[in-house]
Amino acid sequence: MNEFEKQLTDISKGMDYPPTPDIAGFVSARLRPARSPRLLSKTWAWSLTIVLILLLSLMLIPPARAAILEFIQIGIVRIFPQPIEPTVEPITTATPQTQMLQTATPNATLQFLETIAGKTTLADAQKQVTYPILLPAYPADIGEPDYVYIQNADGNMAILVWLDPQSPETVLMSLHFIPDGSWAITKVSPTILEETTVNGVRAIWAVGPYPLRFTDGDLDFTRIVDGNVLIWADDTITYRLETDLSLEETTRIAESLTSP
């Protein structure tokens, strides 16, 4: 340790930190009731009862029952199909380029990419996750992603972003690796859903407004490409491929994923 480092250590000893709160006590209190039901407080018991009654009441109403029971699960992603609003023009009628321009200018897109949390390099990202970060071999000239992010959502989630070589200020596609155990996505409402397969595994092709939100409530999951989403999963990872390409092209890209 050089002189400057010693000075830093010495000076930092004088920090007047706020008193450490009883974090252990709070966390212990949060953990214990979950594991011993007899310690459940009256307030919680009443809340639980009310929620159960509400749920049971809703289950008796046919439309509500359908809404509660009907969802599609792929990996950790749960999709709740919503009825299409008759006034909304189907997004499939618009060209992909138009969709991009509707949401943001190219410069704004690049600025947005710079502000996403967890920006890193591909090599560094691979060191931070235990699963292999696969790259598409199709199209042949796709190369490595232009942007790589690692975000912690109870498990390090990798996000790769490729820019369009024909229009370098536009995002071509983004690929998300969501490890098992991450925060579940609870709210999704695409207007068009289609079952398909990726390498023989069940997959979902979703088109349309697609707001996602993690259960944490603190981090909004923002779409990078304002196009379509292909979702599939293996034993431990849920994959989301966002692109404005067709289903056939997107599936071909998904099926070409290999270890670099």
Place this chain on the structure above:
Amino acid sequence: MTANQKSPYTTEGTEFTEKITQYLCAFRVLRGDCLEPFGINRCIKDRNTSREAHLDESTLVRHAADGDTAAWEPLMLAHQQAVFRFAHLLLGDPDEAEDIAQETFLRAWNHLRRFDTSRPLRPWLLSIASNLASNKRRSASRYLAALTRAFRSELPSTTIEEKSTQHIEANTLWQAVRTLDFTDQQIIYLRYFLELPVSETAQALNIAEGTVKSRLNRALEKLRQIIKQDFPLLSEGREA
């Protein structure tokens, strides 16, 4: 119930208390102030060697990973200060630091089975806290909370005059470090403010030890320039 029968709750409660006592002994060993025998010979015998203390921590982690909250409590007591202070340094707000510290221990508890017990716990906890703080810095709710606080009319509990020179100097250094990039701040806080060894700093940041040294060199050079340009009193104070 006859006199010979024990209430299951009493038995369970007694066992729980005994466990807490044993684990608190282990905590004191971890903290380095276990001076009296508490009934766990292993703890007492090995209290002066960090290696053995670490072994004891891993035992507690294994118990906690099996769902034993009584084993998790002393581990939280042992590390809550470091986690809270690290979060406070990164975010500059005690309320947010408390939230982050609580969330850190809850998430760590939920993922204990994935934790490699051959490693020390502290860097892993600090790594979780760092990720949470990083997300928090970008969340909209944080700015709303900061805005709310800005409108509070509470006066600080202590005035500048009441603070010692040492505190002022340390806070000035903190202000200087806060002008650096988030990644540079992280490494400086871990290494010099929390005094983690290079190996634990590397584990907390998920990088190699060699990378810690090179990043530190770059961060220190930036900090040196910032102190020289924007906080000259700090360097003058030290030179005097």
